[in-house]
Amino acid sequence: MSRIVNGGNSQPRWLFPFVLIVIFMLSLLPLGRLAATGIASAFKGGARDIITDPALWQSVYYTLTTSFFGMLAAIVLGGGFALLLTLFDLRGKTLLGFLFMLPTMIPPQVTALAWIGMTGPSSTLLKAVGLAPPLGSPQPLYSVGGIALLYGVQHAPLVYLALRAGLLALPRDAVEAARLSGASSWRVLIDIILPLSLPGLAAGAAIAFVSGVGNFGIPAILGIPASIYTLPTLIYAKFAAFGPGTFADVSLLSGLIALMAVIGLAVEERVLLGRDYRVIGLSGQVAVFTLKGWRWLAEILLWVTLFVILAMPLMALVASSLAPAYGVPLTPKTVTFHAYDEILFRQSITRVAFTNSIGLSLATAIGLLVISVLVGYFLVRSKSRLVPLIAAVAEIPYALPGVVTAVAFILVFAAPIPVLGFSIYGTIWIILIAYFSHFFAVGLKPVVSAFRQIDPSLEEAARLSGAGFARRMIDITVPLVGPAAGASVILVFLIACNELTVSALLWSAGTQTLGVAIYNLDDSGSFNLAAALSVLVVIMVIVMMLVLELLANRLPKGVVPWRS
Amino acid sequence: MTKLLSTFTALVALGLAGTASAADLVLYTSQPNEDAQQTVDGFKAANPGLDVQWVRDGTPQIMAKLNAELQAGNPVADVLLIADTVTLERMKEAKQLMAYKSPEAANYDKAFYDADGYYYSTKLITTGIMYNTQAAMKPTSWEDLTKPEAKGLVTMPSPVASGAALIHAQTLAAVPGLGWDYYKKLKDNGAIAAGGNGGVLKSVATGEKAYGVVVDYMPIREKAKGAPVEFVFPKEGVSAVTEPVAIIAGTKHAEAAKRFIDYVLSEKGQEGFLKLGYIPARNGMPVPAGFPARDTIKVLPIDPASALKNSEADVKTFTSIFGGKG
Numbered sequence: 022m023s024r025i026v027n028g029g030n031s032q033p034r035w036l037f038p039f040v041l042i043v044i045f046m047l048s049l050l051p052l053g054r055l056a057a058t059g060i061a062s063a064f065k066g067g068a069r070d071i072i073t074d075p076a077l078w079q080s081v082y083y084t085l086t087t088s089f090f091g092m093l094a095a096i097v098l099g100g101g102f103a104l105l106l107t108l109f110d111l112r113g114k115t116l117l118g119f120l121f122m123l124p125t126m127i128p129p130q131v132t133a134l135a136w137i138g139m140t141g142p143s144s145t146l147l148k149a150v151g152l153a154p155p156l157g158s159p160q161p162l163y164s165v166g167g168i169a170l171l172y173g174v175q176h177a178p179l180v181y182l183a184l185r186a187g188l189l190a191l192p193r194d195a196v197e198a199a200r201l202s203g204a205s206s207w208r209v210l211i212d213i214i215l216p217l218s219l220p221g222l223a224a225g226a227a228i229a230f231v232s233g234v235g236n237f238g239i240p241a242i243l244g245i246p247a248s249i250y251t252l253p254t255l256i257y258a259k260f261a262a263f264g265p266g267t268f269a270d271v272s273l274l275s276g277l278i279a280l281m282a283v284i285g286l287a288v289e290e291r292v293l294l295g296r297d298y299r300v301i302g303l304s305g306q307v308a309v310f311t312l313k314g315w316r317w318l319a320e321i322l323l324w325v326t327l328f329v330i331l332a333m334p335l336m337a338l339v340a341s342s343l344a345p346a347y348g349v350p351l352t353p354k355t356v357t358f359h360a361y362d363e364i365l366f367r368q369s370i371t372r373v374a375f376t377n378s379i380g381l382s383l384a385t386a387i388g389l390l391v392i393s394v395l396v397g398y399f400l401v402r403s404k405s406r407l408v409p410l411i412a413a414v415a416e417i418p419y420a421l422p423g424v425v426t427a428v429a430f431i432l433v434f435a436a437p438i439p440v441l442g443f444s445i446y447g448t449i450w451i452i453l454i455a456y457f458s459h460f461f462a463v464g465l466k467p468v469v470s471a472f473r474q475i476d477p478s479l480e481e482a483a484r485l486s487g488a489g490f491a492r493r494m495i496d497i498t499v500p501l502v503g504p505a506a507g508a509s510v511i512l513v514f515l516i517a518c519n520e521l522t523v524s525a526l527l528w529s530a531g532t533q534t535l536g537v538a539i540y541n542l543d544d545s546g547s548f549n550l551a552a553a554l555s556v557l558v559v560i561m562v563i564v565m566m567l568v569l570e571l572l573a574n575r576l577p578k579g580v581v582p583w584r585s
Numbered sequence: 586m587t588k589l590l591s592t593f594t595a596l597v598a599l600g601l602a603g604t605a606s607a608a609d610l611v612l613y614t615s616q617p618n619e620d621a622q623q624t625v626d627g628f629k630a631a632n633p634g635l636d637v638q639w640v641r642d643g644t645p646q647i648m649a650k651l652n653a654e655l656q657a658g659n660p661v662a663d664v665l666l667i668a669d670t671v672t673l674e675r676m677k678e679a680k681q682l683m684a685y686k687s688p689e690a691a692n693y694d695k696a697f698y699d700a701d702g703y704y705y706s707t708k709l710i711t712t713g714i715m716y717n718t719q720a721a722m723k724p725t726s727w728e729d730l731t732k733p734e735a736k737g738l739v740t741m742p743s744p745v746a747s748g749a750a751l752i753h754a755q756t757l758a759a760v761p762g763l764g765w766d767y768y769k770k771l772k773d774n775g776a777i778a779a780g781g782n783g784g785v786l787k788s789v790a791t792g793e794k795a796y797g798v799v800v801d802y803m804p805i806r807e808k809a810k811g812a813p814v815e816f817v818f819p820k821e822g823v824s825a826v827t828e829p830v831a832i833i834a835g836t837k838h839a840e841a842a843k844r845f846i847d848y849v850l851s852e853k854g855q856e857g858f859l860k861l862g863y864i865p866a867r868n869g870m871p872v873p874a875g876f877p878a879r880d881t882i883k884v885l886p887i888d889p890a891s892a893l894k895n896s897e898a899d900v901k902t903f904t905s906i907f908g909g910k911g
Contacts, residue, residue, distance in 0.1 A: 076908070160793055245779045246740075246788075248908055258745060260649050267649075346810035347790030348717070355811070368622050369639075431653060447654060447661045529650070529661045530611040530638040541641055545617035546783025546803055 032402065033490045040399045040411065043392055047458040048414045051429035052279075055272045058432060062269030071273050076250065081277065084251040087168045087240065088233030094173020095229040098330070099180030100222060102323065107188045108214065110311050111320055119566060120327050125178035126562045128519035128536050130238030131338070131555040132175055134543065136162055137242070138337030138552075151350075163247040168240055172233045174330045179232065180225035182512060186467050186505050187221020188214070190474045206310045224470050228463070230285050234278060235422040237522040238540070252278050253422035253522065260424065260526065268428065275425035282420025283413065290409075335559065342552035360553035371554065373531060374538035375561075377449065381534065382517035385456040386510045389464035392457075394506055397468035398498060402477065412469075419462035423522025430455045430527065447529040455523050463516060464509045471505030472498075515562070608638035610841040613651060613662040615644040615748060616828070617783070620861050624666075627857045628848045635841055643781050644668040644748030651833075655681060663836040664845050666707065668748030669826045671892045673704040676831070683832040685843050689850035689867075697827060697866050706827030707849050709864040711882060712753040713823045715786070715804035718813040720795035726819045727763060730771060730796055737775035740788045741798035743907070744900050747781045749800050749826045751896060754903050756824035756887045763821070768906050778907040790814050802862040805875040809862075822883035827866060 071077060102121050106114050124132065140147075140161060161167060191214060199209050240251040250258070256274050259267055312319055345357045364371050400412050418426050434446045434454075445451045475498070483493050499506070521536030528537050535558055543551035614621050618641055625637045642650065644667045654660045665673070676682050677699065686702040697706040714724050722734040730739050744751035757763045782800045789797040790804070790812045801823075804816040830849050832842040848854045855865040862873045872879050892899075 246777060246784075248777075248779070260646075346807045346812035347787055348792060348813045349811045363619060367626075368618060369625075370618065370622075444659050446659055526650075528640075529654075530608065530613075530640045533640070542618055544643065544781055544783055545641060546781075546786045547618055548783075548787055550618065 032399065036395065036399055036490075037403070037405070040396050043396060044411055044414055046454075047461050048418055051426070051433050051458060052414075052417060054432045055275060055425070055429040058268055059272030059276050063273065065269075071270055076255065077274070077277075080250040080252050080255045081281075083165065083240075083244070083249050084234055084253075084278075085281065086165055087172060087249075087251060088230050090166070090169035091172025091176065091233040092226055092230040094170060095176040095180045096222070096226055098173055098326070099177035099182075099225060099229070100184055102177070103181045103184040103188065105319055105323060107185050108210070108310055109316075109319065111316060111323070113320070115570075117323055117327065119570070120331060121181060122178050122515075122566070123331055123559075123562070124174050125176065126515045126519060126566075127175075127559060128238060128521060128539060128555070129171075129175055129236055130242055130521060130536070130540050130543070131519075131551075131558070132171055132334065133162075133239045133242035134341075134548070134551065134555070135334035135338040136167075136171060138341050139334050160246070162243050163249075164243075165249060168243050168249065168251075169233075171239045171243065172229075172236060175236070175239065176229040176232045179228045179512070180222070182508055183225030183228065183467065183470070184218055184221045186508055187218040187224075187470065187474075189504060190471065191217055210310070220470055220473065224466050227285060227288075228466060231282050231416075231420040231462075234281055234285070234420065235522070237422060237424065237525070238536075253424055256422065256424050257522075257525070260428075268432070271425070271428050275421055275428070278421055278425065279417055282417060285420070338552050338555055338559075342549055342556050344549055347548065360549040361557075364550055364553045364557065368550070370533055370538050371557075374533045374535045374554075377452075377532055378518050378520075378535040381449065381453055381456055382514045384453055385460055385517045386464075386514040388457060389460060389513050390506060390510050392461070393464040393468045393509060394494075394499065394502065397465055397472050397502070398494075400465075400469055401472035415465060416462045418458040419460065423459060423520065423524075424526055426455050426459045427523045427526035430458070447532075449532045452524055452527045452532060452534070455527060456517055456520070459520075459523050460513045460517055464513045467505040467509040467512070468502055471502040475501050518562070519558070609635045610637045610664065610838050610845060611662050612637060612639040612664045612666060612845070613647050614639060614641055614666040615647055615668050616641065616666065623857060623861060624849065624854075627854060628845055631848050631851075631853060632841075632844055635844075637845075643746045644672065645746060648672060660833050660835065662833050663838045663842045664830065664832055666828065666830045666849070668710070668828055669752050670699075670704060670706065670829050671752065671889055671896060672748060673699075673829050673831050674889055674893050677701075677703040681834050683834045683836060683839065683842075685832055685846060687843070687846050687850055689847055692852075692868050693850070693866060694868065698829075704829040704831035705846060705850055706829045706866045707855075708828050708858050708866050709825055709879075709884075710749060710828055711801045711818065711823040711825045711864075711884065712749055712798060713801055713816060713818045715789050715797045715799045715814050715816045717789050717792055717795050718815060719792065723815075724796060724817060724819070727757065727767065727821055729819075730776065730798075731767070731774050733774075735774060735776075735796055738795035739771060739774065739776035739797070740785050740794040741771075741776065741778045742780060742782050742785055743778045744903050746779075749782065749824075750778075750798075751900065752826050752887060752892065753798065753824040755892045755895070755899050756885045758899065758902075759887065760821060760885060765902060765906070768903065772906050776907075778903070786814075801864075801876070802873075805873070806862045809875060818877065818882055822885040824887065825884045828863075 102117070105111060106118050111117070127135070137160065162171070195213055196209055199213055204212070235253060237253045237257065240249065240254045241257070244250060244254060252274060256271050259270050259274070340351050342360050343356045343358070344351050345355050345359065349355055396415070400408055430451055431446065434444065434451050438444065480493050480497055483497055488496065519536055520534065521540055524534040524537050525540065528534060535554070539551050539554050539558070542554060612621070612625065614624075616624065621639050621641050625639050629635060629637055640647070640662070647665075647667055651660065651662060651665070654662070667673070673682065682703045684702040687705060690698050690702075690705065693705070698704065714727070714730065716724060720738070722729065722732065724730060724735070729735065742750035744754050754768070757767060758765050777794070782803055785797040785799045786803045786807065788794045789799070790807055801816055804812075804814045808814050808816070830846055832839070832846065836842050850867065852867065855867040855870055859865050859870060859873055862875070864872050864876065864879060
């Protein structure tokens, strides 16, 4: 039967039910539970208070503006790096790409703290060189522009990865054909490469936008001092003032965010609509253009950008971790390693947080890899009318701020699980399943866009030659989506490792994550400890990236995203 | 690839198994991390062999977490050590606390613990004014923060994020001549209210703001480390919270929880707080370095019953003035 329903794209019978179960567990169940709570409270009249609250509409406005301008900044930064590093003959590409990936691995609240440490009157760095502005000078980052700028820096690597995955899948044949017909490099770039890379760019931009809508760490640290509330910080504030109506309020607010996300994704769909860019060919063979005399200029531009967005904030962070107290200028005499001593040898939370975050991120990344490949295959190949719906439903948890995902799973799992009779609330498992739900879209997107670029005729040929589903997957599909799948694993791991908002509400004794630990240290006034732990996290991330770098030759080409 | 995957799986299993250990006692506290760790270390030294896990967050956030857990009928915490008695009074009324008559209570003023044994104050934390030593004006009263010299230079914690900040606002709002009008004047003078005490400390010490309303031990401790800050007890008086400790009803570790209460109230436990820079609640203890004599600190009165009754309305009033939340 299923063969008839699915036409030429034969799939095993279990795939459709599998996809449905995944979507139900990770999206429909928690979101439905949340919606039910919201609707119930709307009927009780709770909606009017919320809707008529001017603070709500203000925060809707701030959420949209910061996310939009943040997306533009991410496109400029990430798009620029992806094009220059992938298509042109620059030197030190591996190192540049490697360094450019770092900002997204740094927890957003740390990014914000590092940038604050770099600018304004509080800068330990500026104090150390005697350039700090006078007392009470405004901190320029406490503004819509500041939030958008840091969204851009934080999310640019997402655009970079998505666009680069698209560029790596470009066929050399088309470029060569154009060249043979006499097209200049510029024309090839404009007429062939850029249009073909649009799906990747649009996917990246959409991820950047929804990431901005859901970001918590940056608006919490930069927005709140300036009374700029985005929806996530508004929801968190409502939770902090926990009252009888909290669950109802939060479920209504999250409905609003869901709406925004759906609109954002619909725009993306529209961009992709009617453009079928499936191409035959091996990925990873990219035409490289020569810049000739412009090369050194481009290289300087990239290095200076990296210095400003990466090196300077990190230096400020290190300076803060070495300062003995707030406001003390850092000199060789005042430098102290007390914060590192405390973090490494006194605070029990450090070990707990590292173990939890790494374990959770690995489990999430690997689990989602398996799920994403199967679901992605279904979404692209199935002729079912449910496909657009399933694709949209899968996106929503990531589009929602982490705090909403967390609330949804609290609602689902607060009571003991029926039949089994035990509760996972307050354990690490509720964080794990919330991570699966929340990062599903991150893992799925690159895989889906890779599937979109594969011509089904390859698989058809194999099927006609008698290859079963498993054999076709192993021999054809998985190798072709390998680079995108690898990129998705790394993306999920890195984002999960620095996650704050989901775990901010779900953590309990013994299940603190790194994001929670850093935020908490800063919140309790121990900025130097927060900075020290952040520095350790950055070092850990760099070490992991170096390990991947060493393994790169054994992995499928393109799995390590910063490598050419 | 298979090898890699199995290595990953093994690592994950290891990581998750490592966190599944059940502690002998779980403490929820609003103390800063270093202090929480010291308190737990001190307790563990006095009670060898007990494994203690602790969780730190602002009092309202801790309560949000605990409330959610209580609603789920599955509280994780055994012991609570948070900013104010008002919250604990509410929990006592909701029957969420377990009574325990600690023998150490004999050394405490009756005002410092619940007669039925539901909670015990552990220290005295006052809220006053800190300023950056580069600031032009040296404030001596709450009114000074509404002067033109302080325009746009004042920051304070929000009651939404700090238990002490709520008590402080309620205390000042009840002082004749200050009241909510005082807060409106502060707002008109460009004052900001957001986040917890830690944020105020950072903001003033680093010079983003010149003046801050903050709990005493933070600036006094930072000053000792060399930070360019001063703390003053304004002449009208200061508000105070007492960071009480209590046992959650239905705890699975009642014995360990009782031992924890006894420890923090004991002379040794109180000395630990003293070393961290807090004024101990126990009778006959000195004040930490940098504090004036205890009898010279004028603590403004607060009526716990009305504070409890009005806390939600007061938070609303406060946020309606400052338009702020967390």
